Every structure is written in C-alpha cells, then in structure tokens.
Amino acid sequence: MSLKSEQLQKLSIPAAAPDTQRSAERRANKRWAVVAPLLATSLSMAAYAYFHAETTPAVTPAQPLTSPAATPESHAAAASATTAAVPVDPRIKASGYVVAQRITTVSSSVAGVVRRVFVREGEQVKAGQLLAELENTAALVRVERAKKDLQAASYRLEQAQLKQQRLQTELARFRQLAADRLISSSQLADAELETELAQRQVSAEQNQLALSRDQLKIASIELDYTQVKAPFDGVVTELTAQVGETVSPLTGGGGFIRTGICTIVDLASLQVEVDVSEKHLQALAPGQAVTIGLDAYQGTDYHGQVSYVVPVIDKLKGAVRVKVAVQDFDEKALPGMGVQVYLQPQAVVATNKGAW
Numbered sequence: 001m002s003l004k005s006e007q008l009q010k011l012s013i014p015a016a017a018p019d020t021q022r023s024a025e026r027r028a029n030k031r032w033a034v035v036a037p038l039l040a041t042s043l044s045m046a047a048y049a050y051f052h053a054e055t056t057p058a059v060t061p062a063q064p065l066t067s068p069a070a071t072p073e074s075h076a077a078a079a080s081a082t083t084a085a086v087p088v089d090p091r092i093k094a095s096g097y098v099v100a101q102r103i104t105t106v107s108s109s110v111a112g113v114v115r116r117v118f119v120r121e122g123e124q125v126k127a128g129q130l131l132a133e134l135e136n137t138a139a140l141v142r143v144e145r146a147k148k149d150l151q152a153a154s155y156r157l158e159q160a161q162l163k164q165q166r167l168q169t170e171l172a173r174f175r176q177l178a179a180d181r182l183i184s185s186s187q188l189a190d191a192e193l194e195t196e197l198a199q200r201q202v203s204a205e206q207n208q209l210a211l212s213r214d215q216l217k218i219a220s221i222e223l224d225y226t227q228v229k230a231p232f233d234g235v236v237t238e239l240t241a242q243v244g245e246t247v248s249p250l251t252g253g254g255g256f257i258r259t260g261i262c263t264i265v266d267l268a269s270l271q272v273e274v275d276v277s278e279k280h281l282q283a284l285a286p287g288q289a290v291t292i293g294l295d296a297y298q299g300t301d302y303h304g305q306v307s308y309v310v311p312v313i314d315k316l317k318g319a320v321r322v323k324v325a326v327q328d329f330d331e332k333a334l335p336g337m338g339v340q341v342y343l344q345p346q347a348v349v350a351t352n353k354g355a356w
Contacts, residue, residue, distance in 0.1 A: 090345060091291075091342040091343060091344055091345065092276060092280050092283065092284075092342070092343040092344075092345055093340065093341070093342055093343075094274040094275060094276045094277075094322070094340075094341045094343065095274060095275070095338065095339070095340060095341070096272055096273050096274030096275065096322075096324075096338075096339055096341055097272070097273060097274075097336060097337065097338055097339065098270055098271075098272055098294075098333055098334065098335055098336065098337040098339060099270070099271060099272070099273050099335060099336075100265045100266060100267070100269050100270055100271075100335045101266070101269035101270075101271055102232060102234070102265070102266035102269040103263065103264070103265045103266070103335070104231060104263070104264055105240070105259070105260035105262070105263045106131060106228055106230065106231065106260060106261050106262055106263070106264055107228070107247060107249045107259055107260040107261060108132075108134055108225065108226070108228050108247050108248075108249060108261065109225040109249060110134070110222070110225045110226070110249070111246065111247065111248035111249070111250070111257075112134035112135050112136075112226060112246070112247065113134060113135045113244065113245070113246050113247075114132055114133075114134060114135075114241050114242065114243050114244060114245050114246075114247060114261070115132075115133045115134055115135050115136070115226075115243065116132060116133045116243060117131070117132045117239070117241070117242065117243055117261070118130055118131055118132060118133075119131050119132075119236050119239070119262065120236065120239065121236055121237065121238060121239050121262075122235065122236065122237075123235070123236045124233075124234075124235055125230040125233070125234060125235070125236060125264065126230065126233050127230055127231065127232045127233050128229050128230060129229060129230045130227055130228070130229055131228045131229060131230055131236075131261055131262060132227075132228040132241070132261045132262075133226060133227050133228070134225075134226040134227075134228070134247070135226070136223055136226035136227075139219070139222045139223040139225075139226055140223060142219040142222060142223075143216070143219040143220055143222075143223050145219070146212065146215045146216035146218075146219040146220075147216060149212045149215060149216075150209070150212040150213060150215075150216050152212075153205065153208045153209040153211075153212040154209055154212075156205045156208065156209075157202065157205035157206055157208070157209050160198065160201045160202045160204075160205045161202050161205075163198050163201070164195070164198040164199055164201070164202050167191070167194055167195040167198045168195055168198075170191055170195075171191045171192060171194075171195045174187065174188050174191040175188060228261050230264060231264070232264070232266055233266060233268070234264040234265050234266040234267065235264065235265055235267055236262050236263070236264055237262075237263050237264070237265050237335075238262060238263040239261075239262045240258055240259075240260050240261065240262060240263070241258040241260065241261045241262070245257075245258055246258070247259065247260070247261060265335055267334075267335075270326065270329050270333055270335065271307070271323055271324060271325055271326060272290075272292055272304065272323070272324040272326055272339055272341060273321060273322070273323050273324070274321075274322050274324065274339070274341045275314065275317055275319035275320070275321060275322075276319055276320055276322050276343070277318060277319055278313050278318050278319060278320055280343075280345070281320055283343075283345040284306065284309050284320070284322060284343070285306065285309075286305075286306050286307060286308065286309065287305050287306060288305060288306040288343055288344060289303075289305055289343075289344040290303070290304045290305055290306060290324050290341055290342065290343050290344070291303060291341070291342040292304060292324065292326060292339050292340075292341050292342075293339060293340045293341075293342075294332065294333065294337055294338075294339055295337065295338040295339065295340065296332075296337055296338075297332055300332065302326050302327070302328050302329055302333070303326070303327055303328055304324045304325050304326035304327050304328075305324065305325055305327075306322055306323070306324055306325075306343070307323050307324060307325040308322075308323040309321075309322050309323075310322070310323070322343075324341065
C-alpha cells in the first residue's frame with residue numbers, strides 16, 4: 001500500500017455503531033419536542049400583533065373643551081333658572097294615620113257562656129242592636145219567680161185594702177151606736193183598734209209590693225246582662241268570641257275565657273293624627289287649614305282643619321301630636337290607613353298660648 005492510501009485511511013471517519021446512532025436520533029426528537037411549541041407560540045403572537053395593528057383605529061389626542069368665560073351675570077341667570085324650576089312649598093308636611101275616635105270592644109256585663117252570636121265581621125250595626133246572647137236559663141227563672149212574687153204581693157195588698165174598707169165602715173157604725181149609747185166604749189175601742197191594724201197591714205203590703213217590683217227589676221236587669229247590645233252605630237271589625245266560649249268582663253283567664261264579644265268602629269268618627277316636628281310648634285293652631293292625601297289612593301285629596309294640638313313633646317321623635325278633623329272623608333278612608341298631611345302654616349307668634 002502506498003503512502004497516500006495510508007494517509008487517506010487515517011483521515012476517514014469510522015462508521016457509528018447502531019446503538020450510538022439510535023441515541024442520537026432520540027436526542028434530536030426531544031429537542032424538536034421542546035422547540036416546536038415555542039416556535040408555534042412565537043408565530044401566533046406575531047400574527048395577532050400584525051392583524052391587531054391593522055384593525056385598531058388610530059387614537060387621536062383629545063381636544064380640550066372650550067367654554068365662554070363665566071360672568072356674574074351668567075351665575076345669576078343660572079340661579080334664577082334653578083329657583084324657577086323648583087318652587088318652594090311653604091306648607092308643613094307630616095305623616096300620620098287615620099284613626100277612629102269611637103272604637104270599642106263590646107263585652108258582657110257578667111261572666112257567662114256564649115249561647116248565640118247574631119253578627120258577622122264587616123256587618124253594619126245600629127245602637128241597641130242585639131249582638132250576642134249568653135246562657136240565661138237561671139236568669140229567666142229568676143224573672144219568672146219575681147213576677148209571681150209581684151202578683152202575690154199585689155193580691156195581698158188588694159185583700160188588705162178590702163178589709164180596711166170594711167172595718168172603716170163598721171167603725172163609723174160603731175161610733176154612731178156609741179153616741180146613741182147602744183154599745184159600750186170598750187166595743188168602740190176594739191173597733192178602732194181593729195181598723196188601725198188593718199191600716200198598718202195595708203201599709204205593710206204596699207211596702208212588700210214595692211219590694212217585689214224592685215226584685216223583678218233586678219231579675220230583669222240580670223237577664224238583660226246576658227244580652228250583649230251595640231253601644232253605638234258602627235261596623236263590626238273583629239269577632240272575638242264564638243258560641244260555647246266563656247266571656248268575662250274582668251279578666252282574660254288564659255286562653256279559654258274571652259274578655260269581649262266583638263270590636264265595633266264608628267266610621268263616622270274618623271280623624272287623622274300626625275306627628276309634626278317641634279320646630280314647627282309655633283306655626284300650629286286650632287282651625288288651621290289642612291290637606292290630606294291617602295297613601296292607598298294617590299291623587300285623592302281631602303280637606304280638614306286642626307282640631308287639637310297635644311301639649312306634650314315626644315322626646316324620642318322630637319315631635320308633637322296633632323289631631324285633624326276631616327270634613328269630606330268618604331268610604332275609601334279606613335282606620336289605620338297611612339296619610340300625608342299638608343298644613344298651611346300660621347303666622348308665628350311670640351307665644352303658643354292659643355295653640356293648645
């Protein structure tokens with residue numbers, strides 16, 4: 001072999017072993033697995049920046065707003081325009097409720113068991129109308145016995161009066177006989193005594209008759225106590241007792257004894273009560289004109305006047321209670337309704353002497 005051939009063999013690269021070649025391929029695959037995602041991300045960001053730059057409109061710098069120089073005249077004109085747009089209401093505004101001056105829970109005068117109820121909730125009743133009746137068997141018996149006692153007393157009085165008349169006639173005859181000396185003085189004295197006793201018997205029977213009449217009145221009153229009647233015209237707003245329940249005017253006695261039969265409200269006695277801030281106290285006076293609006297009926301106004309200013313300040317509210325008499329309430333107004341009240345202020349005086 002020549003010298004050149006030997007040198008060429010030294011310069012040649014020996015063939016890689018099969019295992020070494022496979023290791024090199026695996027390393028190359030790992031490098032591509034890392035580089036490929038980074039390259040894809042870079043391309044996506046470059047594409048987004050390119051298209052966003054083309055679609056986003058150019059932002060022009062904002063121009064400052066210019067306005068004419070403010071002058072005192074312009075300020076005065078603006079103030080007058082604001083005042084004209086929002087007029088000032090001089091009236092005093094307050095909130096309150098519709099209340100009834102006459103409202104009562106009707107009860108019986110004696111304790112007893114309810115036998116019958118004659119009314120329902122919402123029913124109109126008249127003064128003296130029968131609302132309910134308690135168990136009255138014993139009261140009826142007492143009335144009947146008092147009537148019989150009265151009849152007996154009347155009969156005894158009648159008999160005593162007849163006897164007295166007979167004895168008086170005999171006494172007159174005896175006196176005539178004594179004057180003619182036909183009878184003795186002792187016989188005349190006996191006749192006079194018997195006539196006097198008859199007179200006393202009549203007086204006793206008259207007293208007994210009066211006592212029997214009083215006993216009948218008492219029994220009748222006790223019977224009337226078992227009948228519960230309406231004290232005035234109104235509407236039954238609540239029925240609190242039913243047939244078979246026990247009622248008592250003195251105590252509730254737990255959950256089984258009622259203190260009343262029903263509640264009646266006189267709708268003709270409705271008025272308005274409001275709390276007015278104490279700072280308006282000197283501007284309040286009886287007779288003051290008032291406008292009332294019901295919260296439940298917007299736009300419906302009623303008219304009235306202050307009837308009474310309660311002379312006590314609520315220290316928690318800092319307000320005084322004002323009662324308003326309403327002139328034109330209709331069927332829309334009901335007890336407990338909320339109202340808005342506007343009072344026309346009176347001239348402020350040095351003292352509130354006339355406000356009470």
